[in-house]
Amino acid sequence: MKPFRTLNSAPRRLARTTPATTPTTAPTPALATALLTTLALAAMALAGSAQAATTSLNDAWQFHRADGKQAAGATAGKVPAGAWSTVSLPHAAHIEPRVPTAPWQGTVFYKKTFDAALKPGERAILRFEAVMNVADVWLNGKHLGQHLGGYLPFAFDVTGLLKAGGKNEVVVRANNEDNAITGPKPLKDLDYIQHGGMYRGVSLITKPAVHITDEMLAATPAGGGVFVTFPQADKTQATVQVKTEVANTSKAARTVTVRNTLAWQGKEIARAEQKVTLKAGERRHVTMPLKVGQPQLWSPQAPNLHVLDTSVVGEGAGAGGGDSVQTRIGIRRLAFDSKHKLVLNGEPLQLRGVNRHQEYPHVGYALSPQAEYRDALLVKKYGFDYIRLSHYPQSPAFMAAADELGLLVIPGVPGWQYFNKDPAFSKQVIKTCEDMIRRNRNHASVLAWECSLNETDMPDAFVDTLHKTVHTEYPGDQAFSVGWLPRSYDIYMQARQHRIGDKHALPDKPLIVSEYGDWEYYAMNAGFNQGAWSDLKPADRSSRQLLSQGEKHLLQQAANVAEAHDDNFTTPAFADGYWVMFDYARGYAPDLEASGVMSIDRLPKFAAEFFRSQRSPEQVAPKATPQWGGGPMVFIASYWTPESSPRVRVFTNAEEVELRLNGKTVARQKAAPSSTHPRLKHPPVEFDTGAFQAGELVAVAYTGGKAVAEHKVRTPGDAVKLDVALDEMGVPPAVGDLVFARARLVDASGTTVPQSGQAVTFTADPGYEVIHSPQATTEAGIASVLVKVREPNGTLSAAAGKLQGALAPRSTAAE
Incomplete structure (x- = not known):
């Protein structure tokens, strides 16, 4: 979170596509079904479109980083033969330290050879899911074009450029240096990092002469590809309207049938089709409704997803059997009442x-x-049902996970306190808004579109254009623009520190608290200009607390979070968004921004448990995705060491809590509103334990007089070993996966010893590649390294002096 300083979904295409990676262990049947669905979709989101035939081009790329003087005027042809290394996608142009002090920027080259054999009349599309930030692409020596912006897909029709039955070479030059046209502000002044490289997938899509267009290549407002809307939907009936652009690239007229089939849990529930005749070279949109009785609606509590199959069939479709696109959709309707709720x-x-x-x-x-x-699972697990994707469009795989887990999201265009008067800049922002909607428009998870430059003064006419762009790209009453300025946008998004400073009066429209809980405590003011505040308050009053800083600091962060979240209920906002989920690195400071409720290594702080306690106990994870839990909970925010506060804070979503110390009841108290938290549905409960006594604290939560949840903490003894594990979160690692390995200090009873700063060295066989360094230090008793999975049954061990531990062999009983 920071102050103001002046100066879609693309269809999830499933047809004829095999995921590039396969889990090596089988989870429970319900979870296995969910994982197969999600990971297949995610793999295809990474690989790009998969329509009539999709070939992943993610493996066996040659890579070269042009550092220093070599970068000036560099071309792939000038790179010495021995200077290339072999990599696979997704790929980071530079492996940074955990805390980057000088994040890398520059030029990199990628090249790959591949075979391609087109049948007569077929088309070929080369699609990139994202390349940071300016990408030039060549195929067989011909420059296909340049793409500006590092977060969204782009595609080229390469039909006439492929060598039939021969080797084809694609070359990419990518640059992530400061760019005045794409923005945002220069890295040295930026609160995050635009990491370089081809960090998402690339695919070659082949299509018959009569086919469904690619929504990015078509570049058609509210068109191209498949576009699904819901003119009407309630518990009794829904209308699913499918708009499909079909193209005939042959030299003769073709008659085909466009067919839409909707399935729920594998069973067809609706079908519609229409015969069309397309002239040679014609592109046409075909729109048809599907009626669904008693639909299974999508919501955060019940994220029901249907599969829509859109196909082009018939004799006119050609010998290849036509084209087919599958789209995962959630049937739902959004609206705002008279009070803007x-x-x-x-x-x-x-x-x-x-x-x-x-x-x-x-x-x-x-x-x-x-x-x-796994990131989406963590968001859901710790009590959130809404995510603002700050401050740029994020991965299709994350969007697919949000659909499945029931997370509403707001995608946004790249922007942070930067505006350029050059017309090329405005044009780029508008195009990014268009492309973002085209890629994400079919996702059930999208709440609104943030086509607004975050914390940036924008000209009124430009704001008006962005608002209109949202409604041009997504006509009807189910698209909402959102922005940080009160004019034009359908929804006003205001940060809490801006409210404190009365930067803008509230307009008569729906309100979201965009960010809160960080800056107002870091600077202890409304802080519209970071550079003007050099006399910041002591760090222990801040929400920026690393997990390693200990119990006192984590409790301070949790107190700030609870107070700020409670204060948001004094506004008419229908949603708020804490800043931020995970600690992160940034360009303008050589440290981690530590206001996350989880560490950068995805370990929870006490504040995460506070948010988990704010979820209704009646909200429980469905059988398909049980990993995030839900239901009644209780959590003791203490390590219970001699240094712990005798005033113990407990988070719960139950009616009352009993705290026991070594078997004796300290007190049983209701979770009642207080002067500190008068508005929270589930306020924290605090207990005075008196003089410290080593042993065991037990919190038992009660609702309706019945015990519904329990949590225990024990005073740790000396560490005797390391407990080593992969933090899979119920998502089995697969080849190419990135997963955190943990080494936990434990005493003789298995209790975590919450010591920070203990050096730990990890050792892995070739099955697991430790990224950057095998050395790590513990935070709250846990050391973490990031590993890339080469073979899911690899071995991994850790040592800290005389303390040892090793990863247990993976179970194959369920395989």
């Missing part, structure tokens, strides 16, 4: 949310689809 499927919905940067330590944005899914 959100209504979903006719029911009021108050959203508790968080902001997210998509980076991992070391690899930046180059996450595996499984890693993206």
Whole structure:
């Protein structure tokens, strides 16, 4: 979170596509079904479109980083033969230290040879899911074009450029240096990092002469590809309207049937089709409704997803059998009532949310689809149903996970306190808004579109254009623009520190608290200009607390979070978003921004448990995705060591809590509103334990007089070993996956010893590649390294002096 300083979904294409990676262990049947669905979709999101035939081009790239003087005027042809290394996608251009002090920027080259054999009349599309930030692409020596912007897909029709039955070479030059046209501000002044490289997938899509167009290549407002909307939807009936662009690239007229089939849990529930005749070279949109009785609606509580199959069939489709696109959709309707409160499927919905940067330590944005899914799981697990994707469009794999887990999201265009008067800049922002909607428009998870430059003064006419762009790209009443300025946008998004400073009066429209809980405590003011505040308050009053800083600091962060979240209920906001989910690195400071409720290594702080306690105990994870839990909970925010506060804070969503110390009841208290938290539905409960006594604290939560949840903490003894594990979160690692390995200090009873700063060395066989360094230090008793999976049954061990530990062999009983 920071102050103001002046100066879609693309269809999830499933046809004829095999995921590039396969889990090596089988989870429970329900979970296995969910994982197969999600990881297949995520793999295809990474690989790109998969329509009539999709070939992943993610493996066996040659890579070269042009550092220093060599970067000036560099071309792939000038790179010495021995200077290339072999890599696979997603790929980070530079492996950063955990805390980057000088994040890398520059030029990199990628090249790959591949075979391609087109049948007569077929088309070929080369699609890139994202390359940071300016990408030039050549195929067989011909420059296909340049793409500006590092977060969205782009594609080229390469039909006439492929060598039939021969070797084809694609070359990419990518540059992530400061760019005045794409923005945002220069890295040295930026609150995050635009990590370089080809960090998402590349694919070659072949299509018959009569085919469904690619939504990015078509570049058609509210068109191209498959576009699904819901003109009407309630518990009794829904209309699913499918708009499909079909192209005939042959030299003769063709008559085909465009068919839409909707399935729920594998069973067809609706079908519609239409015969069309296309002239040679004609492109046409075909729109048809499907009626669904008693539909299974999508919501954060019940994220029901249907599969829509859109196909082009018939004799006119050609010998290849036509084209087919499958799209995962959620049937739902959004609205706002007379008080500007959100209504979903006719029911009021108050959203508790968080902001997210998509980076991992070391690899930046180059996450595996499984890693993206685990991030979404963490967001859901710790009590959130809404995410603001700050401050740029994020991965298709993450969007697919949000659909499945029931997370509403706000995608945004890249922007942070930067505006350029050059017309080329405005044009680029508008195009990014268009492309973002085209890629994400079919995702059930999209709440609104942030086509607004974050914390940036923008000209009124430009704001008006961005608002209109949202509604041009997504006509009807189910698209909402959102921005940080009160004019034009459908929804006003205001940070808490801006409210404190009365930067803008509230307009008569729906309100979201975009960010809160960080800057107002870091600077202890409304702080619209970071550079003007050099006399900041002591660090122990801040929300920026590393996990390693200990119990006192983590409790301070949790107190700030609870106070700020409570204060948001004094506004008419229908949603708020804490800043931020995960600690992250940034360009303008050689440290981690530590206001995350989880560390950069995805370990929870006490504040994460506070948010988990704010979820209704009646909200429980469905059988398909049980990993995030839900239901009644209780958590003791203490390590219970001699240094711990005798005033013990407990988070719960139950009615009352009993705290026991060594078997004796300290007290039993109701979770009642207080002067500190008068508005929270589930306020924290505090207990005075008196003089410290080593042993065991037990919190028992009660609702309706019945015990519904329990949590224990024990005074740790001396560490006797390391407990080593992969933090899979129920998502089995697969080849190419990125997953955190943990080494936990434990005493003789298995209790975590919450010591920070203990050096740990990890040792792995070739099955697991430790990224950056095998050395790590513990935070709250846990050391973490990021590993890339080469073979899921690899071995991994850790040592800290005389303390040892090793990864247990993976179970194959369920295989």
